[in-house]
Amino acid sequence: MNRRGFTTGVALGAVLMASSVVLAEGATLNVTVKWEGKPYKAKRMKNMNKECTGFHDGTPPRVAAIATNDNGTLQNVFVYVKNAPDGDYPLPSGPALLDQVGCMYVPRVQGVRVGQELRIRNSDPTAHNVHFTPKKNKEFNKSQPKKDLVETMEFKRAEIMVPVKCDVHPWMAAYVGAMEHPFFGTTREEGTAKIEGLPGGTYTLVAWHEKYGEKTLEVTVATGESKDVSLTYSRADKK
Ligand SMILES: [Cu+2]
Incomplete structure (x- = not known):
């Protein structure tokens, strides 16, 4: 490698290291999206055609829009930090x-x-x-x-x-969801999402669900802190 290439390599390495340091030192939000009330039991799809039902052993799957977990949480909620600082993430x-x-x-x-x-x-x-x-x-x-x-x-x-x-x-x-920054996640079978590397500050955390709409939560975190936060949905939130 020539001298110039070597210098560029070192500079790039330093930049990568700097960004990973920032992420490691940032705050972590452990977000739980709770479901209040009885678990939601979705009906089986009525409109799935025969060919596609065949991919499910002949029994149509349940309508997937609303899915709650046994641990009292809600799946498929997109959570994100609304006012994240601009950065080259x-x-x-x-x-x-x-x-x-x-x-x-x-x-x-x-x-x-x-x-x-x-x-x-x-x-x-x-x-x-x-x-x-x-x-x-x-x-x-x-x-x-x-x-x-x-x-x-x-x-x-x-x-x-x-x-x-x-x-x-x-x-x-x-x-x-198309995001300019990495501070987002989606709840799955555990009903949780982890947001990492967030610079310390006060933020609006937003939760989005296709049938139950948006919830927001003001959160203040310090750099290096790991904080558990939760948002709660119930049937009453149906749009
Ligand atoms: Cu299709």
Whole structure:
């Protein structure tokens, strides 16, 4: 390596180290999204066609829009810090994935970074049509006629949330949040999301659910602190 290349390498290493130090020293928010009341038992889908029902051993799956967990939490809630400071936050090293499995989107709700590659895969032996209907980004509408086909896209602007639908199967729905910063997460089977590397400060934490809308929480954290916070939804929140 020539002298110039070596210098560049050292400089780049220093920058990478500096950013990881900032992330390591930042605050952590351990977010739990609670569900108040009885667990929600979704009905089985009535409108799933025969071919797709066949991918589920002939029994249609439950409607996926509202899913509660046995530990009293709610799934598929996108949580994010609203007023995060501007920064040059590195993108994740790998792409995000929106899969189509059994004529359902997996995951149903997720966040990706602006400029991050989002792969859209058809894991079903049938045709899907992936249709993003954003307001601030460009519309994306592509058919995926065969199993294992992969399309890629990326968002140019931050947008919460971008609906995704399949023009072949009207029950299919997904929501993708495009974020300028890494301070977000989505609740799954544990009902929790971890936000790490947040600079100390006072923030508005926002929770978004497709049927129950938004909740907000003011949170103050110090650099290096790890804080447990929670937001609570109930049936009364239905939009
Ligand atoms: Cu489809």
